[in-house]
Each structure stands twice: as C-alpha cells, then as structure tokens.
Amino acid sequence: MRYFIAGIIQGTLHTGLVSQDYRKELQEFIKSCDKEAVIVDTFDICDHPELLEKDDEIRHVFEYNVQKAVESDIVVAFVPSASMGTAVEICSAWKAGKTVYTISPLKENWTIRLYSTQVFPTMEEFKTFYSNLLSSSQPPQITETEKSS
Incomplete structure (x- = not known):
C-alpha cells in the first residue's frame, strides 16, 4: 500500500515552520501496522521548504x-490548524478516488469535511481506528486448489 503523509508546514506563520514531529510518529505507526507500506512524505521530497525562495521552485x-x-x-x-497546501493535497487525492484520513479538530472546515474519507479529532483516535481496521482485515486465503494451479 502506498501512503502519502500530508500536513501542515507553515500554516498561518509568516516565517518558520510548525513542528514536524508528527511526520515521524505517523511513519513509525504506519510501518508498525503495515510492514509492506511505501510511505511518501513531503519532507522526503523537500526537507527544507522554508529555504525555497523562487516561485518556480x-x-x-x-x-x-x-x-x-x-x-x-x-x-x-495532519491538520491541527488551517493549512492551504494540505487542503489542496486532500481535495486532489479525494477527487482522484483515494482514501483520505484526516487528523484534525477542524471537522467543520469545509475542505476537511467534504474531502476526507474520515476525520479524527486526535492522533490517538486515528491510530486506534487504523490499527483496528488493519487487524480486522484478513488477507485472502489461498485454497489447496489454487496452490496447485
């Protein structure tokens, strides 16, 4: 399964970044639940977005x-407060038919409300849901007939 970790970087800050600790926490959690996970994270793509200056970059x-x-x-x-970039990622993924799990207290925000498959007010609620979801999903069983084919 391929996962994309979206989340607030600058938010409403004029300079600097919001703490990005949630990224490592989500990566470790996803890997603990799904050993085959391929995780793509914004910071794997560009680990210092605050250093980008040119519009083209x-x-x-x-x-x-x-x-x-x-x-x-x-x-x-992960959207603890408004994030326009994350809103675009959420909306685009949802329109492409992808599953979008949003961790945010902003459940009444239109983008979060309309373009999330499911919204979780806290990281812990998401983790509980997702670990239960994966543990209840049984992989398809191969029958003896299929093995011999």
Whole structure:
C-alpha cells in the first residue's frame, strides 16, 4: 500500500515552520501496522521548504507533492490548524478516488469535511481506528486448489 503523509508546514506563520514531529510518529505507526507500506512524505521530497525562495521552485515542489498525494492509495493528513497546501493535497487525492484520513479538530472546515474519507479529532483516535481496521482485515486465503494451479 502506498501512503502519502500530508500536513501542515507553515500554516498561518509568516516565517518558520510548525513542528514536524508528527511526520515521524505517523511513519513509525504506519510501518508498525503495515510492514509492506511505501510511505511518501513531503519532507522526503523537500526537507527544507522554508529555504525555497523562487516561485518556480516553490511551484515545482508544491505540484510534485500534490501529484504524489494523487498517486498514493491512502493519504493521512495532519491538520491541527488551517493549512492551504494540505487542503489542496486532500481535495486532489479525494477527487482522484483515494482514501483520505484526516487528523484534525477542524471537522467543520469545509475542505476537511467534504474531502476526507474520515476525520479524527486526535492522533490517538486515528491510530486506534487504523490499527483496528488493519487487524480486522484478513488477507485472502489461498485454497489447496489454487496452490496447485
């Protein structure tokens, strides 16, 4: 399964970044639940977005991130406060038919409300849901007849 971790980077800050600790936490959690997971994260693509200055560079990174979200199977978005970039990733992935799990207290925000498969107010609620979902999913069993084919 291919996962894209979307989430707030600058938010409403004029300079600097919001803490990105949630990215490592989500990566470790997803890997613990899905050993075959392929995880794409914005910071794997550009680990210092605050250093980008030219519009062409920013546009290239932004559009590349949106494309990676669309190419994923599941988007996990962390949105503790408004994030326009994450909103574009969420909307684009949802329109492409992808599963979008959003971790956010902003459940009434139109983008989050309309373009998330499911919204979780906290990281813990998402983790509980997702670990239960994966543990209840049984892989298809191969019958003896199929083995001999």
